[in-house]
Amino acid sequence: MPSIPAALPPKALCRTCDTSQFAFKTTDDLDDGDGVIGQERAIEAIDFALGMDAAGYNVFAAGPRGIGKHRLVTKLVEETAQQRPTGCDWCYVYNFHDARRPDAMSLPAGSGAQFVDAMEQLVKDLSSALTSAFSSEDYRSNLQSIQDTVEQQQGQALEALRKQAEPKGITLLNTPMGYGFAPVVDGQVMQPDMFNQLPAEEKQRIEADIKALQEALKTVMQKMPALLQDVREQIRALNEETAEFAISGLIESLKSRFSEFDEIVGYLGMVHDDVTSNIELFLASQQGAEQAPGSPPAGERNTDAFFRRYQVNLIVDNTGARSAPVVYEDEPTYERLIGRIEQRAQMGALFTDFNMIRGGALHRANGGYLILDARKMLTQPQAWEGLKRALWASEIRIEPISGAMGLPSTTTLEPEPIPLNIKILIVGDGMIYHLLHANDPDFGSLFKVLADFDERVERSEGSTHHLARLTAKLAREDNLRPFDAEAVGKLIDDLARAISDAERLSTNVERLEDLMQEANFLAGRAGAGLVNAAHIDQAIDARTRRLSRVSERMQSEVTRGTVMIDTQDEVVGQINGLAVYSMGQASFGKASRITARVRVGKGDVIDIEREVAMGGPLHSKGVLILSAYLGARYAPNTPLSLSASLVFEQSYGGVDGDSASSTELYALLSALSDVPIRQNLAVTGSVNQHGEVQAIGGVNDKIEGFFDLCNERGLTGDQGVLIPESNVKHLMLHPRVVEAAKAGQFHVYPVTTIDQGIEILTGVPAGEPDADGTFPDGTISARVAARLAEFAAHRAQFGRQQNGQDA
Template structure:
């Protein structure tokens, strides 16, 4: 069977927009949504509208696919249809100072509430001091003070009256109160007292002792008089301030009439202000205005502007609808909020005004978008997010609270009720890992939006893709792209997709190419971007990244790495692999060799034995072993020992795309028929001998072509590829041109028989009616060799047995 080389038209599928009325991107409208993503956007729509718990969204797709832009745009439109969520504020908790209260206020009312409270405090600071300087207040306090003084004086006068009956009088001394003997109506002089008879002295002393007991009883009652005085003064102070405070607070109530929680808070504020009137005085007061707790170490205790401040945690505008927030750095404090501290006297302290919001607060009532890989780099954030979603509330977790040895005083603010949709972005691998390793993931993220990576090339989709190009050009303020430039961008999108019948939807890569093409157009002062500028951008991208590829080709052409591109060798085939360096992939030929001898039917994969081969490569070797057994020894064990290796391969090898090349090497070694070295091979094989599609067909073909071109094209050189890979070909212009000029060949192979015939020039052969392969065919030669191995093994076994 003769395999014909592919025609040039099969090697590259051009885009032709000449039938459409398009001269440049100026003739095209912007596209409203990502093309070909109806399934994914339907999942986004469902998750956004589903109100039950756990229906958060995981968006699957590669980076640069436009998924962020598409989801964000859709959610912004959806959010605009929803009511704006309430503002959230924190205020001081007068009963539990270390547990600030969280209050929800209507959207847009948080900031007016804060300003109203600042104005309230400012007004009271100005008004209250004048109240205590008024004539009415002075008269009322003077009356209280006078009454208390009179009570004290009356009590002391009673003691003095009783003392006079005993010839004594009550006097004040620097040390307090004392009794002195009377001389007439005046206290007796000490000298006179000393001249008195001892009997008189004793009588005065006894009377003094008795009166001191009476005096002590009176003195014990004086604090009660002072207590009553202070209580009366405080009552006057409260009554004096209460009316003004209530009047000022009523102005704030008018601003916040629709919020019951705020009205309840304002009642507690009024009571607290009455109890802390001293906070509003210009200087520290002695007496009733300084009590209780008129000042303190913290700003909350000493400054009314802080004590009655409103900390607006989240402020929403009523006209904005539900928020859509992107958190690019989901550390714990950025996610759930934080409590800041400041140093004072060598100690870290805080108060409710230092509570800061996290992304969950800002997105509450709307949508929060996070890259899953960044979130998982912060394990505390991932666990905190799950706790918040399960609990339905946001608890601010201070790092000082999580440390077992921390002695810093912190706060425990009221949790904020949580009602939002979380949208995580990640690739399929990450989605599978989370699904299998985290039991909470599927419970919390019940919806997956799987974005397509490729789009079928149809006339309708070509039109949509052209509009996408126009949209990118306008959004990035690029020059207009001419029709041939649009066609080249679409062709390169097919190359990115690795499929002539598909185009890649990775908008990021397409936009990068367009920006670079615009740059090259600018270098030559072009007014629009042409096909040549797009090609120049593609070539420049490759040139910047292909140093390793050039060194690889150089090593082959200099003979350092042994690759034959002419002649014929037994048991030796040129295999092809793909190397990936960053975003740049290129093909590289490798020599695959096989040796055979009598043995126990085992094919040894040297790469696996030295742990350089991956599981997929080992699977491919096992499959070709199955093919050998099925084809040549269906009824008896094979007496074969074979080894396979990638020559001069010092890195890992994985994938089964070389299994057909390995099988060809084995067949050549068994049949002792040489393989044409001007051909390279790629493709996997199944146990039925069918050659199967592989990835990276374009890169592999170009990799062998570059080596052949460096040595000189002969017209015999070429690559055997699976026939099922033909639809994937989007080869470089130089490869297509060489094939067109019959200097290089691309040969589509369907079966191992086709491949071995192409490589050796001999017929593979099929079993005849007698069950045997034709004489001289590859299959006959292989079978005869295996029979010889079996006889040799049987003979060796018999000899060994006889020797025993």
């Protein structure tokens, strides 16, 4: 039979950091370390993925918030990127064959900006060279000569007709509809009245002469279109020749400068051809210049518009980069990931061209690494789908989001897709990872590597030192005051407390950083140059105080007697259970009165919480275990003729978890044995069918909850809590509890079995059965067995009476 355990010694109630192991006085004496606590599995996974070049080996870094996933992923990626070559520059240029499909061009890092500058300069040079060439005396005289030729030919022909008409008393007139002939007198067209008075022969002669002249004029005019066409051709040839002379030197010079880039050389050749073949557009665009023959409408006459097509739209500029790009996109919308095509409203219409293409995070990270936040990305329409499309196709195809969604959109560009070579690292919590894996068939193929971050790490000398260096690093990064060794020890204790485990430490860097910031603030307010342990305690107390409104209100209702919890005396079938309440950041423990009533029945243990649908499944499971335990231990050979009811008194919310199952069993045993339970004790722990007490969660909050109640009413020296022995390693109790334990005012009892627990609670031994299965007299077990046997006898007698009446 296991002996009754003694209360735990105070040092077992909280494992504080042994700061004597620290060789430093303040965090200023420590280096930064690698800034990582534990996470070997995740580091190994990321390292593996970063080394894999095969498709789909992208990473999902999964883990709880605040444990430094992003920081670690970034660090590892940046270290790897240092070993990789820089990404390429990417630009879009005008497609001279199909303006709707701009061409993409890849250049070594830094060359893109040079190309942009060179083309900007070329455009300026072209403009000035062309302006100069087309303003030159040589060009103007050649042009004038061509124009004079046609004007002279036309003028001479009309003049010849005019002279031919003159002796006949006829003149040539220019009317709104065309040229006409009319008889003249004294240099002016003959009045109709005067014409009517002419002799008939004269009139006929004039009409005949006019008809003949009209035929001649018709012949002249019919030659004009061909003549004008010829002139246009001549002017075009002159323009091309002039343009060729003006630009070829400039473009050839640029070709030789970029001779190592075939794409640029080919592009410059197309620029050359385009300028010469569209020179009329340039001439027409010159403000204030004479409109060139055959030029387009005035609306298109704009020099900037003409030269826009020769600009280079650099969408990725890696100038100055020394390694592969690492990009974190903080706002991963579809457009910020994939890129977009901007549009400009012009006279009520939307206008775009290749200069308005904007790259996205995929472009910037191409050839390197892109880090994304899972939740942010998944909450953006089409962002996830767009990312997957790019990864499947290994290319970035910029299209409007409306197009990606299959919705109609305005006519726009279709930029040439850019090949994609990238490693994506998504950071998110484990739930998102599992949801994606379960619901998106693409996910497993595209994100083959899970970097599974652990929220806790073994508490060892090594991890403690790691944390100390991390503290030093954070203090420096956040520009905080140095922390002394005691303060660092307190910070480490808080990380253990955060996960309620004396043997492990939380990896929640955010919590650590928050506490450091708050303590630093308090140190500053106190005028201290160093942050010490007192500042840490103050910060923790202040945080607790900020979150304690609800717990204090609940406690006050107990002390005022509204909620009935006894902390002294003994009562049959009544026990103090412990529950943990979680509300946002706040988590605290409170005592609940649990009562049990028994009578003859059919072996049912009625869970009233379950009956009214206020009990969760785990709680129901715990209660059902009780029946099994009672039957097997106390009535193995007779029917369990018991009907018991269990209830959480004054519980108005739901109850779940099995941490009260041992408590409920103690209440049942008390009710069956009619032995009262000490009300100055509270109990937590689950139980199995063999009566073994099992570990539960929230042990620290539960103990502190009952302690605070007792403390408020006044500690009597005999108060305490029963916890599972397997929870002792989790104890990280607040110093106020530890101090009370040191003073013998409060006790924590570790139990491994129900027998141990019931003996502590009642002061009566539980009793072990002998070889016949008989329990020693006076023990709890003997009383329970006797009561159950009594119930069975009553039930049998009742059964017989019933049968007799039936007979």
